[in-house]
Amino acid sequence: xxxxxxxxxxxxxxxxxxxxxxxxxxxxxxxxxxxxxxxxxxxxxxxxxxxxxxxxxxxxxxxxxxxxxxxxxxxxxxxxxxxxxxxxxxxxxxxxxxxxxxxxxxxxxxxxxxxxxxxxxxxxxxxxxxxxxxxxxxxxxxxxxxxxxxxxxxxxxxxxxxxxxxxxxxxxxxxxxxxxxxxxxxxxxxxxxxxxxxxxxxxxxxxxxxxxxxxxxxxxx
Numbered sequence: 439x440x441x442x443x444x445x446x447x448x449x450x451x452x453x454x455x456x457x458x459x460x461x462x463x464x465x466x467x468x469x470x471x472x473x474x475x476x477x478x479x480x481x482x483x484x485x486x487x488x489x490x491x492x493x494x495x496x497x498x499x500x501x502x503x504x505x506x507x508x509x510x511x512x513x514x515x516x517x518x519x520x521x522x523x524x525x526x527x528x529x530x531x532x533x534x535x536x537x538x539x540x541x542x543x544x545x546x547x548x549x550x551x552x553x554x555x556x557x558x559x560x561x562x563x564x565x566x567x568x569x570x571x572x573x574x575x576x577x578x579x580x581x582x583x584x585x586x587x588x589x590x591x592x593x594x595x596x597x598x599x600x601x602x603x604x605x606x607x608x609x610x611x612x613x614x615x616x617x618x619x620x621x622x623x624x625x626x627x628x629x630x631x632x633x634x635x636x637x638x639x640x641x642x643x644x645x646x647x648x649x650x651x652x653x654x655x656x657x658x659x
Contacts, residue, residue, distance in 0.1 A: 439484045441493040448501045451476045464529050465500040472501045481508035488514050500529060507535045512543040520544050521553075524561050530600060533561055537568045548573075560600035567604035574611040583612055583619050587626060595630045606632055606647060613651035620655070624648050 439447070449470050457471025484490075484505075491509035494502040515523070520541060527533055541547055547569055554566035573581055586608065594605045606627075613623030627647030638644045643653055 439486060439490075441490060441497070444480070444484055444486070444490075444494065444505065445497065445499070445502060447480055448472055448477075448499075448505065451480070452501075460500060463531060465531065466529065468498075469500045474504070477501060477504050478508065481505055484509070487511075495523065500532065503527065503529075503532050504535055507532070507539050510540050512540050513545060515540070515544065517544075517546040517550055520546070520550060521562070524565050525559060527561060530564075530603075533564055533600070534568075537565050541565060541569065542572060560598045563598075563601035564604050567601050567608050571604060571607040571611045574608055575615055578616070583616060587612060587619060587622055591626045591630070594626075594632055602632065603645075606645060610645075610647045610650045610654075613647065614654045620651065624651055627651070 451472045452470035453473070454471060456473055457469050460469040460471060461467060486494075486509045488509065488511040491506040491511075494506035494509070497503075512520075523536060524533070524541070527536065541550070544550070551566055551569040551573070554562045557563045557566055570581075570586070574583070574586075590605055590609050594602060594609070597605055609623055609627055613620045613627070616623075624647070632647070633645040636645050643650055
């Protein structure tokens with residue numbers, strides 16, 4: 439399928455109520471209102487490749503970028519191209535898919551994580567903390583957890599919303615996975631109160647770090 443054919447398919451899949459929801463969450467007025475599950479199905483059906491993904495990304499349209507992410511081949515992106523994609527996007531839902539499905543599969547992700555440690559761009563900062571949370575959980579060797587907690591304690595309460603979310607993920611990851619640092623992670627989360635009153639659907643885990651940490655640790659025991 440071509441880019442234009444896929445754009446037409448996306449538009450046809452749109453729903454007015456879903457469009458309103460996407461717009462409320464920052465997708466932009468050009469959102470079609472496509473369900474995420476339908477985007478996944480279209481990615482499988484399209485049999486598109488990396489070049490088509492880049493064409494879709496260049497449209498700047500919300501669902502087109504979400505579809506593009508599912509078609510991208512991380513190993514075909516240079517580190518500079520990966521950074522460029524993150525800088526070009528301002529939508530947090532797109533950022534989360536891009537970080538999960540492309541950045542975390544990129545061969546230079548640790549190099550990029552270190553490069554973005556003090557990034558001023560909020561989306562690069564969001565990506566830095568997303569990768570750091572992953573390392574805390576999966577490959578903590580060589581990470582200094584104490585200084586990470588120092589920085590979270592000093593910065594998270596006043597951080598922009600983009601990096602605040604993934605910074606909080608890192609705080610929770612430390613508390614869940616590292617018993618020696620758990621008490622301090624709980625204390626920081628309780629004192630800062632970030633996401634304490636976050637609306638959480640029934641059956642879901644609160645992003646408020648103390649509740650999140652205690653629930654996950656309880657599941658492990």
